[in-house]
Amino acid sequence: MMGSLIYFRIVLKNKMSDLFMDERGEVNIVAIVVLIGIAVILAAFFKDQIKKLLDTLFTAISGKASDAVTKNVS
Numbered sequence: 001m002m003g004s005l006i007y008f009r010i011v012l013k014n015k016m017s018d019l020f021m022d023e024r025g026e027v028n029i030v031a032i033v034v035l036i037g038i039a040v041i042l043a044a045f046f047k048d049q050i051k052k053l054l055d056t057l058f059t060a061i062s063g064k065a066s067d068a069v070t071k072n073v074s
Helices: 002-021 026-045 047-073
Strands: none
Touching: 026 047
16 A cells, blocks of 8 residues: 555656646747737727727617618518
């Protein structure tokens, strides 16, 4: 019983060490953080233009929806 616990402890320690020492995914994480940063900066820079675009789109969608409802009711 004690031998199997020691063996399990060694295996678990090696697996945990491998998990924390593996660096294969680090480049992807950095790239994602950089892209998110760029997106936030662009959104802040073009905030007014984005707001105008969304207002125009929602106005057009609301108008088309109202027209569709009134045409189907009549």
